[in-house]
Amino acid sequence: MLFLTALFIALLIAFCLDKPLKKCPAAFYISAAVLTVASVVITQFDINISSRFVRDNVLGIFSRGALGTAFWAVVMWAGALPNGFAPIKKLMPIRGELSITAAILTFSHIITYGVQYITNLIKGRTGSDFVVTSIVCLAMVLIMTPLTVMSFKKIRKKMNAKTWKKIQRFAYIFYAFIYVHILVLFVPKAQKGREGYFLSILVYSAVFIGYAVMRIRKYYIANKKPEKKLLPNTVCACAFALPVALLGALAHNSGETASKPSVVTEEKAATFTFAPETTSAAEKAVTTAKDGKKTTETTEKTDKDTKTTTTSAETTKKTDENKKTEEEKQEEKHEEQEHNDEPAQEQHEEAPAAEPQPAYKYRNGEYEAEAEGYAGKVHVKLSIENDVITCISAWADEDDPEYFGDAMNTVIPQIGAKVSADGIDACSGATYSSNGIIEAARKALEQAAN
Structure with missing residues (x-):
């Protein structure tokens, strides 16, 4: 003492x-x-x-x-x-x-x-x-x-x-x-x-x-x-x-409150919920897929225009050369047959590719970890869905409630927005409680990492 x-x-x-x-x-x-x-x-x-x-x-x-x-x-x-x-x-x-x-x-x-x-x-x-x-x-x-x-x-x-x-x-x-x-x-x-x-x-x-x-x-x-x-x-x-x-x-x-302090405190844990939003990684993947689709469509349209122009030119050429020999006509028909076979091959090649699935950094689920706070252990539990933190709960065994409350209100929204425990600003006056929350969140995210 x-x-x-x-x-x-x-x-x-x-x-x-x-x-x-x-x-x-x-x-x-x-x-x-x-x-x-x-x-x-x-x-x-x-x-x-x-x-x-x-x-x-x-x-x-x-x-x-x-x-x-x-x-x-x-x-x-x-x-x-x-x-x-x-x-x-x-x-x-x-x-x-x-x-x-x-x-x-x-x-x-x-x-x-x-x-x-x-x-x-x-x-x-x-x-x-x-x-x-x-x-x-x-x-x-x-x-x-x-x-x-x-x-x-x-x-x-x-x-x-x-x-x-x-x-x-x-x-x-x-x-x-x-x-x-x-x-x-x-x-x-x-x-x-x-x-x-x-x-x-x-x-x-x-x-x-x-x-x-x-x-x-x-x-x-x-x-x-x-x-x-x-x-x-x-x-x-x-x-x-x-x-x-x-x-x-x-x-x-x-009572037996002192025997299980963390369980009792967990029931009164502060919980922060976050609106599910598409992460930047997922947005990038989706955007890339859409851009690829647009490029394919543009290429297909250009090829079709080229095909139409070529067919028109060939028809004019046939009208002007009516006096060609039968042998030349057969040769032209052979060339035209080869040309008409190309669109089928191009159509096969121009089929739109399947959209790539976004690669997620974290696995979906609930993860819990603890770290050292000001006067005891700090506990953090977070839920992840498609690289988005949807919920964070935090509680402490011994930290002063007012200090810990200030730390939570400052630190947890940053962790939820960044989906990371890096670069988080601690609460002035509650540094140790803040660092405890940050470190516990870092450990929980490490458990969730793919």
């Missing part, structure tokens, strides 16, 4: 590089900014990364906000751990530096998906989940930005300590919004059986609910100062376990 990897990296930096972070925080801020910019550039300019591992686990740890959230988790728990606890001595002195680093890394996710949200808004995609997510994200940015600015030492020193502390309490709302944002996005996908999302919800719930429980416990013990801590510890354990269990039950898909 991506978040666990990111959490391991954040903890490693916090505990092993705490002194360099405290001594020279600018180096960490610049490094985080460079990684953020690189992630945004690669994502927004559709730079193709062939390795799915690199795409998901290296680029994804920034663009999906996993690393930024992991740093926020370390910052959160640094303030929730009991006083005197050993990790407190490591984390509290660098908590401000960790929060600034977390904010810089989070901007990678904000910019990447902020562009997508704006695009969806322009295209009219304003479902309930979209509205909730947009409001939550906007609130998060409005809270995170000023809190991050005030975390710099120079600005913090210029502010009143009590005022600064009161403003920083808005961080609790920010942490809650992070968790709500995750649930809004992940719970529907977990219910549909999408691989990995159920486990993600459990892990995020453990981190955020556990933080809330520990933070309340710390506040209670600091103010009430109970002699025995068994009761608050028991209450905290129940307060942690019950919500996590309820959310796990809510997110868990009771």
